[in-house]
Structures are given as C-alpha cells and as structure tokens.
Amino acid sequence: MCGIVGISAQRDVTSDLLSGLKALEYRGYDSAGIALLTERGMQRLRAKGKVRDLQSLQAQTRLSGVVGIAHTRWATHGVPSEANAHPHVSGDGLSVVHNGIIENHAELRAELQAAGFSFTSQTDTEVIAHLVEQLQRNGAGLLEAVTAATKRLHGAYAIVVMSAREPGLLVGARRGSPLVLGYGDDENYLASDIHALLPLTRRFVYLAEGDVVELRRDGVRILDERGASVERPVKESSFSLDAVERGEYRHYMLKEIHEQPQSVADTLEGRISGGRVLPGIFGSGADEILAKVKQVQIIACGTSFHAGLVARYWIESLAGIPCHTEIASEFRYRQPVVAPDTLFITISQSGETADTLAALRMAKERDYAARLAICNVPEASLVRESDLVLMTRAGPEIGVASTKAFSTQLSALALLALRLAETRGIDAQRYAAAIADLEVLPGLIRDALQLDAEIKSLAEQFVDKQHALFLGRGTQFPIALEGALKLKEISYIHAEGYPAGELKHGPLALVDETMPVIAVAPNDALLDKLKSNMEEVRARGGQLYVFCDTRIRHGMGEGHVLELPACGEIAAPVLFNVPLQLLAYHVAVLRGTDVDQPRNLAKSVTVE
Numbered sequence: 001m002c003g004i005v006g007i008s009a010q011r012d013v014t015s016d017l018l019s020g021l022k023a024l025e026y027r028g029y030d031s032a033g034i035a036l037l038t039e040r041g042m043q044r045l046r047a048k049g050k051v052r053d054l055q056s057l058q059a060q061t062r063l064s065g066v067v068g069i070a071h072t073r074w075a076t077h078g079v080p081s082e083a084n085a086h087p088h089v090s091g092d093g094l095s096v097v098h099n100g101i102i103e104n105h106a107e108l109r110a111e112l113q114a115a116g117f118s119f120t121s122q123t124d125t126e127v128i129a130h131l132v133e134q135l136q137r138n139g140a141g142l143l144e145a146v147t148a149a150t151k152r153l154h155g156a157y158a159i160v161v162m163s164a165r166e167p168g169l170l171v172g173a174r175r176g177s178p179l180v181l182g183y184g185d186d187e188n189y190l191a192s193d194i195h196a197l198l199p200l201t202r203r204f205v206y207l208a209e210g211d212v213v214e215l216r217r218d219g220v221r222i223l224d225e226r227g228a229s230v231e232r233p234v235k236e237s238s239f240s241l242d243a244v245e246r247g248e249y250r251h252y253m254l255k256e257i258h259e260q261p262q263s264v265a266d267t268l269e270g271r272i273s274g275g276r277v278l279p280g281i282f283g284s285g286a287d288e289i290l291a292k293v294k295q296v297q298i299i300a301c302g303t304s305f306h307a308g309l310v311a312r313y314w315i316e317s318l319a320g321i322p323c324h325t326e327i328a329s330e331f332r333y334r335q336p337v338v339a340p341d342t343l344f345i346t347i348s349q350s351g352e353t354a355d356t357l358a359a360l361r362m363a364k365e366r367d368y369a370a371r372l373a374i375c376n377v378p379e380a381s382l383v384r385e386s387d388l389v390l391m392t393r394a395g396p397e398i399g400v401a402s403t404k405a406f407s408t409q410l411s412a413l414a415l416l417a418l419r420l421a422e423t424r425g426i427d428a429q430r431y432a433a434a435i436a437d438l439e440v441l442p443g444l445i446r447d448a449l450q451l452d453a454e455i456k457s458l459a460e461q462f463v464d465k466q467h468a469l470f471l472g473r474g475t476q477f478p479i480a481l482e483g484a485l486k487l488k489e490i491s492y493i494h495a496e497g498y499p500a501g502e503l504k505h506g507p508l509a510l511v512d513e514t515m516p517v518i519a520v521a522p523n524d525a526l527l528d529k530l531k532s533n534m535e536e537v538r539a540r541g542g543q544l545y546v547f548c549d550t551r552i553r554h555g556m557g558e559g560h561v562l563e564l565p566a567c568g569e570i571a572a573p574v575l576f577n578v579p580l581q582l583l584a585y586h587v588a589v590l591r592g593t594d595v596d597q598p599r600n601l602a603k604s605v606t607v608e
C-alpha cells in the first residue's frame with residue numbers, strides 16, 4: 001500500500017506535503033519520510049512511526065523547500081525502520097517514493113550491485129532509485145530515465161521521482177497502484193488519492209495504467225504507455241472537507257458508525273420508487289444483461305467479502321439464481337469453470353484492492369455475461385475497468401476497520417438481489433416486504449445506535465478477554481464473521497465467527513466460563529435452531545451475549561441480552577451488525593489500542 005505525495009511550487013511546500021501524508025495514513029503508517037530540494041541540494045528526513053513523528057522531526061530541523069516528495073509506509077519488504085522508510089535515494093540528489101511491489105527486485109538488486117551501487121535498505125523500492133540514477137549517469141534526462149526504468153519493473157507501482165539535476169521537475173508513473181495528478185495555481189501535485197490534495201485543489205486527473213507524467217509548477221505533460229503525449233479528462237471534485245474531518249468524534253470509526261443512517265439513505269436514494277427497485281440503476285444495457293443471468297460469482301476481500309456472503313443468501317433465496325462468493329486471492333489463482341451466462345461481481349470499498357482488481361482482470365479474459373463492480377470510490381480502477389457499476393455512497397471512509405462501507409454495500413447488494421428477483425418473478429408480497437424493509441432501514445440503524453451507552457458498559461466485560469466467539473445462522477453467519485473480524489482488527493482479541501450449527505463440530509471444545517460467546521438472533525426461520533445452539537453454550541458455562549429482535553426477547557433466557565428494533569429479512573444483517581461494530585469499538589478504546597489505525601493493517605491494500 002503506502003501513500004505518496006509530490007508538489008512542485010514556488011513556495012515552501014513542506015507543511016502541505018506533511019498534511020497530505022496525514023490524509024493518506026489510512027494507506028499505511030509504520031514509517032514516513034520526506035525529501036525536499038533546498039539550496040543545499042536534496043535533503044531528506046525519515047522517521048519510524050507515524051506522520052506525527054516525522055512532523056516533530058521536521059519541526060526540530062526546520063527543513064523546507066519548494067519542491068518535494070513524501071511517503072507514508074506499510075511495510076512489504078523489510079521491517080518498519082528509518083532505514084527502510086522512503087524516500088530512497090541514489091547518487092547525489094535522486095530520490096524516489098513508491099507504492100506497490102517490485103516482484104523482480106532481487107534480480108535488479110544483484111545487477112545494480114554488480115554495477116557498483118550499494119544498498120542501504122531491505123526494500124524493493126531502492127532498486128528503482130539506483131536504476132534511474134544509472135540511466136541518468138548514462139545521459140538520460142529524468143523523464144527518459146524513469147520511463148526506461150519502469151520498463152524493467154515487474155509488479156505494481158506508483159512512483160514519484162525527483163532529481164537535483166533537474167530542479168523543479170517531478171516525474172510520476174503508475175501501473176497497478178493508483179496515482180492522481182492535481183492542478184494548482186502556478187503549482188502542481190501528485191498523490192495516491194485526492195484526499196491528500198483536497199485543501200490545495202479540486203481539479204484532478206486520474207492517471208491511467210502505464211502513464212508517465214512530467215510535472216513542473218508551470219506545466220504538466222502526460223505520456224501514455226507507448227510514450228505518446230495524451231490528454232486525460234480533468235475532473236472537478238465536489239468532496240467537502242468536512243467529509244474527511246473527524247469533527248466532534250473521538251475517532252473516525254465512531255464517526256463513520258454514526259454516519260450509517262445517512263450513508264445507507266444516500267445509497268438507496270433515487271434507486272427505489274413506487275415500491276420497486278428502479279430499472280436502469282446499473283447503467284445502460286444492464287437490465288437486459290441481468291434478465292439473462294443464470295449464475296452469479298461474487299469476488300471480494302475482507303469486510304467486502306462478508307457483504308458478498310450475505311448477498312449469496314439473498315440472491316439465491318429471492319431470485320432463485322445460484323450464487324458463489326469467494327475471496328479474491330483464492331479465486332485468482334485457481335482455474336474457475338465459468339458456466340454460461342454468469343454475472344461476475346466485485347465488491348470493494350476502495351476499488352483499488354490488488355487481489356480484487358486482479359480477479360476482475362482475470363474475469364475479463366473469460367466468458368462472463370458481464371462484470372459488475374459495487375464500489376465506493378467513483379474514479380477507482382475497479383469502476384473504470386468494469387462493464388457495469390453500482391456505486392455505494394458511503395462517502396470517504398477513513399477508519400481502517402470498515403463500517404459504513406459495509407452497510408452501504410449490503411444496501412446496494414439488496415437492490416441487486418431484488419432487481420434480479422423481479423426479472424425472475426418473485427412473490428409480490430415478499431418483494432413488497434423487502435422494499436419496505438429497505439425504506440425503513442436508515443431509521444432502524446438510527447434506533448440501533450441508541451444502544452451505544454449500553455454496549456459501552458458491556459464492553460468492560462471484554463477488556464481482559466483473550467478470545468471471543470461470534471455465532472449466527474443464515475445471513476447472520478457472515479455478520480458473525482464480520483463481528484469477529486472487527487473485534488480482532490481493532491482490539492487485538494482473537495475472535496472467530498462461526499455458523500451456530502457448526503459449533504458442535506469443534507469450537508464447543510473452547511467454551512468454558514472464560515469464553516464470551518456473542519450470538520446474533522433476528523426473528524427469522526432459524527431462530528429455534530439458534531436457540532438450541534445457545535443452550536449448548538449455556539450448558540458448558542460459556543458467557544453468552546445475545547443481540548436479539550425485540551419481539552423475541554422473552555425467549556432468550558437470562559444473561560446479557562440486548563434488544564434491537566423489530567425488522568425484516570433484508571434489514572436484519574445490516575442492523576445486527578451495528579451493535580457488533582460498537583462493541584468492537586468500545587472494547588478497543590478500553591484496551592487503549594489505536595482504533596483508526598490498528599497495528600500491521602492498512603485501509604487500501606494495493607499489494608498482493
């Protein structure tokens with residue numbers, strides 16, 4: 001992953017580079033660095049830890065410059081350390097920041113070492129610095145050298161390179177990792193995404209695969225992968241800065257949990273009317289494709305994968321269409337057999353997750369009916385490379401643990417399942433109930449958020465736990481998985497999600513009086529089965545925590561039972577996930593972890 005920023009201007013750009021990095025910390029935060037061109041040549045500062053550590057260092061040294069590049073890292077090759085932090089340098093004034101993975105770095109390293117270059121880090125990135133330097137020494141200008149160097153790189157990269165030999169010039173290049181170009185007033189910018197640049201400009205170009213850009217404060221030239229000058233469309237961003245600020249909330253995650261009523265309402269807006277999912281919401285020609293679909297293959301990672309698992313239940317039960325959901329990193333390395341008229345769906349908050357993108361690219365080589373992306377970032381690679389798109393409208397999600405993106409993905413997937421169901425002739429009453437469910441969903445989430453104080457006090461019972469088990473059945477099984485993922489991601493308590501019926505085949509052996517078991521119990525057809533599984537836990541002295549539909553409270557027995565508003569089958573997975581998010585959040589706060597930036601993780605995983 002990693003976040004990169006570059007600015008060429010005529011004023012001191014140090015603080016803008018650092019605040020740009022702060023906005024990119026969701027991409028990685030184990031070390032950070034900056035290189036600036038100063039009167040004394042290229043100067044570099046690097047620090048292990050977060051951007052704030054680099055900021056303190058900068059405040060002590062008062063380093064400044066009018067042209068610079070900066071980086072926040074998520075370690076792939078080499079431990080988090082100052083020596084491995086970017087920018088990496090070569091010769092007398094060449095510096096590089098990189099996001100991605102260079103797969104042939106070992107071979108290039110050996111070649112460059114044989115040519116006399118010595119390496120000071122364990123990173124794959126350092127080979128880029130020496131490669132460009134070598135080409136420059138052989139007479140190439142910076143643009144030419146970077147272009148030639150990229151031809152030798154296998155893997156994924158977004159890079160920005162600066163050379164003291166050509167002051168004022170930054171050269172950027174991308175393949176497989178994102179890079180945007182921002183236009184300012186007598187200054188220009190490059191960054192991993194627009195959030196880093198929003199305080200500086202609203203005018204952006206999303207660079208295409210293989211693009212190389214020559215950027216100076218007073219002009220920019222983009223070359224495509226064949227080396228021809230190209231114009232790429234300039235987009236005006238209407239993102240409000242408030243959307244990426246934390247406001248009154250202690251953490252982004254808490255803010256984003258509380259934004260869910262609005263983001264779900266936004267995702268549904270203009271897509272349901274007169275008691276039905278409107279045709280045409282998947283783009284022109286989509287309805288004809290959807291009407292012919294005989295199978296569905298869903299691909300995603302992490303939390304998005306859990307949304308895909310819920311969708312499988314919906315698509316099969318509402319539309320009667322076989323549906324498979326698979327983790328992208330597995331799918332991309334097997335040889336899937338594609339049945340005729342299969343719709344290929346990717347789900348991704350960022351639209352840049354490397355494995356999901358690779359799976360999509362593989363699907364493009366195969367005979368799928370169409371490729372549909374469900375994504376939260378309009379200009380993401382996934383969106384641009386898919387045939388059909390349904391945008392979630394969660395707005396920027398900054399907390400590494402995904403919350404509102406998940407609720408909006410489920411809302412979008414419910415629309416898809418219902419659209420497919422309508423073309424297959426679903427029972428009218430069931431359809432009407434499902435639509436009604438979606439219409440009240442934002443209000444139900446708002447009600448569920450009222451449980452916050454109660455969950456906060458419940459969280460105290462989890463602080464000293466080592467393990468936790470989450471149970472659910474049907475569409476609540478993926479919610480159990482998601483509840484467990486949230487808890488482990490941010491509180492570092494080992495947690496597992498299980499289909500409740502599977503308890504007796506193994507995990508029951510773990511249950512004793514020290515093991516908290518969390519069950520999600522909506523008022524559905526599987527309730528009695530779930531109750532039997534809960535009894536199995538009680539009988540072993542396990543500590544049961546139940547989140548149930550208020551209508552079935554009396555049947556839940558004694559102990560910790562929290563009531564959720566009454567809801568139908570479509571609302572249930574979205575709604576029951578909310579208290580699990582709050583539980584994970586409060587446990588993490590009590591344990592004093594870094595809630596928004598949990599250790600070892602990153603939000604946008606643009607490496608394999």
Ligand code: G6P
Pocket residue numbers: 301302303304347348349350351352353356400401402601602603604605
């Ligand atoms: C990372 C994030 C998760 C996210 C997953 C997939 O692991 O920390 O929150 O669910 O990537 O990301 P995507 O952007 O494809 O939904």
